[in-house]
Amino acid sequence: MARYQVILAYDGTQFKGMQRQARGRTVQGVLEEALRQLGWQGRSALSAGRTDAGVHASGQVAAFDLDWRHTPEDLLKALNALLPEDAAARAVKAATPKFHPRYDAIARRYTYRLFCQPQRDPLRERYAWRVWPAVSLRPMQQASRELLGSHDFASFGSPPKKGGPTVREVLWAEWDQEGDAFSFHFEANAFLYHMVRRTVALLVEVGQEKTDWMIMRALLYDPQPGIVQELAPAHGLELTEVRYPERE
């Protein structure tokens, strides 16, 4: 029996998120189902974090203990033969016996995609939020710079445990623009529940000049839980990477 780490990619459209639930199809559920067909008898596969229903991932991380007589490369192929079309293993490797994808993670990276068009566009909306009126890059970039460093993000989300700490350290918060398409790169040591989607919702309001970029500074200096009500839609969001100390 050894512990394995697997990097997962999934199209979140048909999943009720990562984490197994009493009802509904989840990524953890389909992973465990595949593992069971390989002889796994564990109680629960571990993961780096829940993602909301509809959120995509190219770099979600899971771990499990398995009695596997072949190479990790063979395990990768076996998993991909058993996982459904909208989920796949990107890489598998042996992990240290105590490796925990959530507790050992030192940073998570997300990309949020949007594009600015007045009319629906079925070929782009599966993986990006259609926003109209159009946003301007400059105020969104300016507001995003305020996010860098350690701040109390209580205005933007709730902690995993009620009353838990709401300070997070942001390592990267930057927009890219390519024509009418915008991508927001957001990396932190950890995120509060809904933090990415609420932050993006506010940044878009700033980008549409409905509010000034200084609001970001104000909300980080004087946190007001519950004040940011809007939630950017899940389908624009992708978990792209979970980072670990070198040894993992």
Add this chain to the structure above:
Amino acid sequence: MARYQVILAYDGTQFKGMQRQARGRTVQGVLEEALRQLGWQGRSALSAGRTDAGVHASGQVAAFDLDWRHTPEDLLKALNALLPEDAAARAVKAATPKFHPRYDAIARRYTYRLFCQPQRDPLRERYAWRVWPAVSLRPMQQASRELLGSHDFASFGSPPKKGGPTVREVLWAEWDQEGDAFSFHFEANAFLYHMVRRTVALLVEVGQEKTDWMIMRALLYDPQPGIVQELAPAHGLELTEVRYPERE
């Protein structure tokens, strides 16, 4: 009553192609259903061409006669409110009374997308073909240059009417590469049935160095109907534009 031209975008995954059929959901079918709700009583909406089941479009063109009292802009909004999520009107304008999207077209442009990865990737495979072993750009580009100009494409597809002409004029045939992702731009005055997908299938064999790029020249100089059996999958293909003389 006036004739309108509409540019359609659709995610082809859930469609049995553009053209109405006895069975199965088609883009023409959902367009006509939307039009009927706007009072349309025509027999058939016209389109620039059938696309195969699963093929996507950002620039398909359709036309219909409608008694519409408001602006084309209003018609665009009305159509988008009535069309399903995976199809949308990108633009609507008044056309000349005899405008026919197929017969008046002077050129069609397609993009075929693929990427080279050994493992499945659910976030990319909806709109691109996963190819492995990886292709090399240079031989594919070299073979593609042979396509330019007027040639008998009988090796690559069949004409709309049995025994009809198989000469087509290619205006653009070029690959782009970005990392492991390749896009093939293919424009011609018109295409034979399956011509894009068979051409791409052969180009990929050339790119994988299973066959030499000179095969392209040989098959264009000495056409051999039925010789190219492989068909690149529909989900990598997108109809991006149909071109008309200036007046349309």
